[in-house]
Amino acid sequence: MASRRVRSAGLVRLALYGIGLVPAAVSFVQGATDRLGADPVNVFERTLGLWALRFLILSLCIAPLRDLAGINLLRYRRALGLLAFWYALFHLTAYVALDLGFDLRTLLADVTRRPFIILGMAAFTILAALAATSNGWAIRRLGRRWQALHRWVYAAAICAAIHFVLSFKVIRVETLLYGLVVAALLAFRVWRTAARRGRRRPASAAGRDGGREFPRDDAGEA
């Protein structure tokens, strides 16, 4: 029974990677064959960046889904986080290779001077660090520090959302919605932390277990 569940979870994960990479593949083929409009590089860059943000947001939805709706999709969170990282990597690669044409002087100027680009690079750097430590070995090796490290995903989400808002000349409904979703997901964490603190004191006085209803899942808290 248990092994079948594990296997089906593995298949779902595999399917998640497969389906998750479809937008990148489709967009790339369209761009390479001139079916991405008049400014294909720009559309490709934006598509990749937007999907990075979407997967990042989806990975942040896992905890509230579990806590508020009782739906536990924790076993798919790493896949979502990694998809966010891969899309961020594609996005950065498209910017450096296709857009800038490896013009390293412009890249250096962008990275050092422009908050818009710095925010994007910060989000990418964090995602890269989290992706690199997303394996079982790193989790065992880092112990408690792993959790602290992976809380940086909140910073990545903030940077990515602001980066997205700044990528347009004016505030748009779309960017505002993404920003609000990120803000709501972060607000949930703040609320949860406060609620746990509030609960822990009276709870320990009563001799009950702390506020952690899901101790086994805590390793993946992010």
Add this chain to the structure above:
Amino acid sequence: MRVFRYPAPPPSSITPHRAWLSRRDLLAAGAAAGLTGLVMPPRAAGAADLAARPGALSNAGLKPTPLRDVTHYNNFYEFGLEKTDPADRSADFQPRPWTIRVDGMVAKPRTYDIDALLARPLEERIYRMRCVEAWSMVIPWIGFALRDLLAEVEPLGSAKYVAFESVVRPSQMPGQGGVLPVLDWPYVEALRLDEALHPLTILAVGLYGQTLPNQNGAPVRLVVPWKYGFKGIKSVVRIRLTDRMPRTSWNVRAPDEYGFYANVNPAVDHPRWSQASERPIGTGGFFGASRQPTLPFNGYGAQVAGLYAGMDLRRDF
């Protein structure tokens, strides 16, 4: 008014009118071959053929961006924020009847009817167009020098600036009634009087041998080729001469990002991106063409740099 004389290009560099027309025959042939949708989009509603002689100040040697891209990729926030919105959402716009009021500090204020403007001697001006967003096109405009129009209304000696105002029609321009305020309508732009009088500055009433499509600013728009594209105000209804520097839409929206002058300048970056280079539009897919360097004054420095002698263009960007 003083008459500027600029070096004319050698006759050999001017596309003969017949050759220019035969290009359109080629397109028509392509359409006949069943490639209509690919080669030539259906003419925008109301757009008609428009004859023009090649202008002496035209960049005849440049290869124009395909018509499809010129008419289906541009910013015209009155119709929406996406670059495909102007083409997709401008079908209901009525560019006729239309008048432009020219007044303010002039001796003879006048109201021009669009038909009278179209009946003037028109020139084709192939110009580079550099968007502030770091992409560029080459567009064969049809129009006439703004200076000719201004000469007719006789600017007073006190006039220092020329202010332009766009049409406000939320019922026909869906972008003017959006959920979030984008820009204050009407869209307003302005030039210093000497910039407005420069022979490169034109009022365009057409492009690619046809009257201006709705999405490109029908029926009449400003084209100032050495400035970023947003200075080229579209669907103009009023031109006013004044002695005070007028407000301009993007400058009001974000003064640190969009200056009053907005001269194309590779040395002054937008806060969020470099202006040193640009992506030419319509070169086909990822691998069609790479970035090209952006030229000071968009390549028109020899003609216009003198207008800004002694100015710090980093401060007055």
